[in-house]
Amino acid sequence: MILCLSGGIGGAKLVLGLSCVLEPNALVVAVNTGDDFVHLGLEVWPDFDTTLYTLAGVANAQQGWGREGESWRAMDALRALGGEDWFNLGDKDIALHLFRAQLRAEGLTANACASVIRERFGVAPIITPATDQAVRTTVHTDKGALSFQHYFVRHRAEPAIFRLDYEGAATARLSPVIHAALRDPSLEAIIIAPSNPFLSVDPILAIHGCRAALRGAGVPIVAVTPIIAAAAVKGPTAKIMREFGLPVSGAAVAAHYNDLIDGFVLDRTEANDRDAIEASGVTCAVEQTLMHDDAEKTELAARVLAFAKICVKRQGLKQ
């Protein structure tokens, strides 16, 4: 069994690859909840839904969010009323949100809700919000403190970030689904997907007890770089690294995760940094991490899993 920590699009690509390599029930995906918010009365779970739609084969790949073959009747009518239309929700996407509201009204926890939803979509791998409690990313920028979606969608990630807060993380608890995976004797490795370290992975790691629980599982923890040729494939990762005064490189990401990970998968465009990463105590593999198609997603997933098996589990890291 593999536990993968993931965010949105980039993470979902590797998750899809992992789902092709692993047995159907051998993959548990812990999804970032820092992007979640309540909008138009509905709970919106962007990273969960992107992962769900990707694994269900109904994601809109070009758009990078939402479902393929969508229509926009409700959103058009909402716009005509002068309602908030900055966060696009297609009609089929709205149906999922209404279904989630129904399940929540029946009293289901976030992870129980997620379980019903992925079954209805015919998705075998377990996808769970990282926590059942609310953890919300607040982005402190030169335009003031913004909730994540206001920063990301409304302001198109343009304001400069000087600090991130993961509200609720200190009192939240890891999903029981994740705890069960960490206790499972068949757990072989924990993979950190090539997601934004600050906006997608850190909100998971900030959950109370998360780092200790991950280290305590006693299996290699391997992160895959989201940086290729000193840039991010998509999204504001590189921009945020610059704003934080970090070099835009896989090595800087490896350093960011240094007190947690045993292995790091660096992109081949940055192979020169391999020795420096290994010198920091982290085993390093160099791979082509850009995933153009499903074959490349599967290929990278297989290589990451093979690498995790040979990673040396570091000792003495603080938990």
Next chain:
Amino acid sequence: MILCLSGGIGGAKLVLGLSCVLEPNALVVAVNTGDDFVHLGLEVWPDFDTTLYTLAGVANAQQGWGREGESWRAMDALRALGGEDWFNLGDKDIALHLFRAQLRAEGLTANACASVIRERFGVAPIITPATDQAVRTTVHTDKGALSFQHYFVRHRAEPAIFRLDYEGAATARLSPVIHAALRDPSLEAIIIAPSNPFLSVDPILAIHGCRAALRGAGVPIVAVTPIIAAAAVKGPTAKIMREFGLPVSGAAVAAHYNDLIDGFVLDRTEANDRDAIEASGVTCAVEQTLMHDDAEKTELAARVLAFAKICVKRQGLKQ
């Protein structure tokens, strides 16, 4: 100014007629909230929305609810997920529900929310939920206690009713919009629309202090019969009257309202009951109350208003 108490379809017909006869700002419609419920995470206001859509000219007349030219993309997708699809919401209808959720999340009361919505729909007459608090009709039937929509939509109004409760009515307060209308020196009459007395009007009258406030306005209160030729035009009014052991007649409706009304508009098919109604102290007019088209709605509205002017305000009724 006219204050009209109304429910769904039948009431909305007369309301449309009144809106054609009166100056744009001279009509205030107090709408039943007993049918309202929270469904799929959204507040559903069936009678308000029917009145709104009717006055905005976008109602689906054949269907009797919802908007014309609707599509069902979200509902179809919800059905595909196995979600609750017994209460139909079209895509444009969903947009209104999302907009309402947005306004509610901004902290607007029900009447303030209603005000924004009717302005966005270009509806001049004031339409307000009868109360800002939750008043919910519970239907006690031979199939057990059912919330209104479960009785009405899910069970198609088939179970036999033996009692109705208007949960929350004893502690609810009339909408401030209605109180303002009742205090307005230009108020000329209060009209009770030809809506279901038990399911549409009584949930309004049950609101704490409502009857006293209506009588205290000192203007004639006139009810229009929902019964024509010993039957209801649509809906379960006649069935419920039988279940309550009442004759199915306008006269029985007049008797039901007897301690409140000054005048009653009887259908011409039941003209024989006029003397009995007048003997009970209620002034009675006989009209053609069936409204096939907009001309007949306007005609009836004009006749009801003319009748209200000549109604004798009864003295000594308990408030």
